[in-house]
Amino acid sequence: xxxxxxxxxxxxxxxxxxxxxxxxxxxxxxxxxxxxxxxxxxxxxxxxxxxxxxxxxxxxxxxxxxxxxxxxxxxxxxxxxxxxxxxxxxxxxxxxxxxxxxxxxxxxxxxxxxxxxxxxxxxxxxxxxxxxxxxxxxxxxxxxxxxxxxxxxxxxxxxxxxxxxxxxxxxxxxxxxxxxxxxxxxxx
Numbered sequence: 001x002x003x004x005x006x007x008x009x010x011x012x013x014x015x016x017x018x019x020x021x022x023x024x025x026x027x028x029x030x031x032x033x034x035x036x037x038x039x040x041x042x043x044x045x046x047x048x049x050x051x052x053x054x055x056x057x058x059x060x061x062x063x064x065x066x067x068x069x070x071x072x073x074x075x076x077x078x079x080x081x082x083x084x085x086x087x088x089x090x091x092x093x094x095x096x097x098x099x100x101x102x103x104x105x106x107x108x109x110x111x112x113x114x115x116x117x118x119x120x121x122x123x124x125x126x127x128x129x130x131x132x133x134x135x136x137x138x139x140x141x142x143x144x145x146x147x148x149x150x151x152x153x154x155x156x157x158x159x160x161x162x163x164x165x166x167x168x169x170x171x172x173x174x175x176x177x178x179x180x181x182x183x184x185x186x187x188x
């Protein structure tokens with residue numbers, strides 16, 4: 001079941017959404033005891049929502065543990081850049097050198113920030129389009145095979161990894177910017 005707030009745009013009622021998430025609608029008239037047991041109620045619907053949220057949280061924790069080495073590597077690279085920036089500022093002896101180094105670091109931060117945000121936004125747009133395509137496939141009652149589902153899940157894991165990496169890198173870029181701004185203002 002995929003929880004999608006865009007259901008309200010289709011004009012479906014809550015009960016139609018519940019039937020959509022639990023499978024086919026019941027036929028008219030008395031259908032027998034098994035039909036009554038499967039009939040969704042609001043409690044069943046909320047229970048299904050909670051189960052999906054728990055599953056999502058477990059998947060997120062597993063993905064974080066699996067991607068931990070790449071996060072550590074990103075932090076090491078950013079700390080190395082931090083050390084280089086501090087070394088450059090410590091080597092400046094005059095206010096002109098500090099001003100020049102500050103401008104060079106600001107140019108570096110502009111280029112680095114542009115490309116990292118462009119890559120992140122491109123991935124975000126791609127995932128949004130993939131989700132819309134998935135909704136169209138569901139409306140057309142297209143059955144995905146195992147390979148397509150596996151590819152989509154791998155793409156989601158990569159996007160979550162990219163999302164976390166973008167936040168980590170952005171924090172370091174902000175720290176670099178604040179240090180550079182402080183050095184720039186102190187040289188004036």
